[in-house]
Amino acid sequence: MTEDYRATNRANWDERVAVHPETDYYDVEGFLAGDSSLYPMEREELADVVDADTTLLHPMCHFGLDTLSWARECQSVVGVDFSPAAVEKARDLADQAGIENAEFVEGDVLELALDREFDVVFTTFGVLGWLDDVDALAETVAAHLAPGGTYYLADIHPFTEPFHDVDADGCQFGDWGFSYFHDDPIRIDADGSYADPEESFEHTETVQFVHTMGDVVTALCDAGLEIEFLHDHAWADFPMYDGMDRDDDGRWWLPDDVPVELPLTFSLRAEKPA
Template sequence: MTDDYLLLNRANWDERAPAHAAARDYAVHRFLAEPDFLSTAVRFDQPLLGDISGLRGVHLQCHIGTDTISLARLGADMTGLDFSPASLAQARALAEKTGTGIDFVESNVYDAVSALGGAQFDLVYTGNGALCWLPSIDRWARTVAALLRPGGRLFIREGHPVLWATDETHTDRLVLGYPYFEMPEPMVFSDGGTYVETDAEFEQTTTHEWNHGIGEVVTALLNAGLSVTGLAEHRSVPWEALPGKMTLGDGGEWHLTEHPERLPLSYTLQARKP
């Protein structure tokens, strides 16, 4: 497979990074005003994440760094990695303004081991909306395993593959319109918007994306030599993934307005390296 998908997807993220940093959804203003403020995603993660103080961690696909800074505020020594230089520019600016010591590294996930100089970590963290940009879940799992020191832990909360398979353009019913399983060829989308409220207009609209079933993710981690220690499915997700069918809860998470028990929206998966 060529790396054309990287060029297309990077251009998309580069163009949207400034708009995301300016949007209220990412709450950059609160990071600047409140030294103990945490992102919605990390606040949700805390009960399962537990005490991470003193751990050396790397946040893969860190985007503009709000989750990375939140993890650092919980006491971890964090590194952030992303393939978008525009996103990293926003992340570095926010870290500097908040006085947070984080090393942000520009790299494709699959090249993370070499980009990070072969360093190993106590914690590899990945947040929502990350895996869909990767064509091979097996290659991702091998990268995670190489980044973990013996005894180190993977923590990922991700949009559920059933959610990714749901066609959000149907506002009156739930329709499975996209693949649940990883396919050799990408799903190609052309969308002029983004997932935050913004008046910005974009020119880079084409993306290549892949879904990865729960079984495929778990099996990939097992094949990479990790031991799965936890898998929880959730009825909420931190963005309005299905417009017109969701309600925003008090904790900043969105859930189905009617019968939320019908659909898993996200999951948390944890694994350890022996």
């Protein structure tokens, strides 16, 4: 099962990396002009641990836009992705941006074994749903953090899984999504992409996984990390539901006429004891 799902997902990501850098979602043109691709939340919640002397590891970095944004603020960064096409694109983008303190490595986060430790390990948006083993993720993070180092995770909130649709009447419980307590892999066959829903692809199948918040927090604690905070946010990083509104920071919010608020994103910070 493990090799099967990774090969399926890798084919999907290999194909999409040819399209994603050209989309408004990623705004590579703005990045090359000097803008940061990072959400204000990410920079704010790491402001006290990231500076010009920081070394940062970014597993599951896709084509490296966030990695390179951090490179402008850190001493050195390493981005890791299991897609060879993504790693190649990330290296090309670093060259275009004239960034020399970034390295990109092809590798799987669940099997990663670099011979160095980092001040910060950073994983955000589109992380947990692609992994069948959050314990292995936590072990990878702990193994690559220096003592006293910080792990930062932001992603889609697990609470959103049961809700397929939200409109002016609130959550529509008649059209269930995935159970919050869902143990089996979920095979999805869908064209398009979160970055460009109208684009058509050859590889449309993915295999994804549901993890509860308890699964994630417990895995990190079992790996020896100490949770510093866990925050809930009422915005998403993509248009999760119909009718959402995008703000100037690229965050998507439920429309004003929806009478409920849901936690759509969470952010978590943990420390490896010194």
